[in-house]
Amino acid sequence: MVTILMLPLLAACLDGSSKAPPSDLQRLLHGTPPERCTSNPSALHATHAGFDCAADDGYRYHVDLPRSGQYNSTVFVLHIVDDAQGLLAANTDAGALADVLFILPEAKTWPIIGNLVTAQLWNGSGMRHPFDNGCCVDTGLADRQFVAGLIEDATTALPGNDRYVIGLSNGGMLALDLLYNTRLDVTEYFVLVSSDQTNTWTVREPKASVTLVGVHDDEVIPFFGGPIDATEYIGHINADNPYVEAPPYATTLARLIDGLACESEPASVVVSPWAQGIITERACHHGSLNSFELAQGGHRLGSEDFTAETPQRRDVIGYMLRRMGR
DSSP states (O other), X not given: OHHHHHHHHHHHHHTTTTSOOOOHHHHHHTTOOOTTEEEESOOSSTTEEEEEEEOGGGOEEEEEEETTSOOOEEXXXXXXXXXXXXXXXXXXXXXXXXXXXXXXEXXXXXXXXXXXXXXXXXXXXXXXXXXXXXXXXXXXXXHHHHHHHHHHHHHHHOTTSEEEEEEETHHHHHHHHHHHHOOOOOSEEEEESOOOOOOOOXXXXXXXXXXXXXXXXXXXXXXXOEEXXXXXXXXXXXXXXXTOEEOOHHHHHHHHHHHTTBOSSOSEEEEOXXXXXXXXXXXXXXXXXXXXXXXXXXXTTTOSOTTSOOHHHHHHHHHHHHHTTO
């Protein structure tokens, strides 16, 4: 009798029905919005339909689905959702992103500046102590696992897509942590105006290309290294911690050259198309390492307003789009 009862269970295993059910993101990408995802009229372009989704442990994420139903690449953006959408929409031509699926994970909100205000911050547990790094990514396993889980779900749902991660400022800190410490199927990481605050590197020669963008007159992340600005504005990055320092851009670049097994000499050095900076490209064991240095533009690439078009933004975003093959 026991053998007979076990047969249906064995059959279920053999036909694959014992597999884990699809995640909320996978269901959304296959046209069945789950209960935890609600429609949101705010989307990158009219070419997209927006959804706000709740995840486990208090996390949230936003998804912009191409209305055409054609998802030819997937882009993850690690930054404040409204700012990221405004930045991309204002500095890209209509239709350029019509077939791109955007997934924007949201950082949790933590008290900052002496607990007077709150801000979204990629810092894992939110436990901040003197001498921790800028966004606590070394102890921020929850943040790492949340974003990595979304990337893995999208990979399963759309295995034929190229996947890109754009990390801006504090989001760039987490993007570097993902590169160093997770084995994700990501085509390229774009790390913009950010600081490398990750002490661990556990993945040998990650199979991804990297583009690193820095600005010489960045008032927040010192290009030539030094203390991250401890003004009220920057409180959400250094977590009220006056001891956080940014390594020089050249030090981060050297670390990437070594860790990605890149050629020491660049394959090309050119002026960027909008003449805002110098682009250096190196061949690596599993892709390329690209350095985009801008002379000026500051931390926000030319404007306090994230919805403004600036030559710095057009130059950097245009370069990223070309890297994406569009």
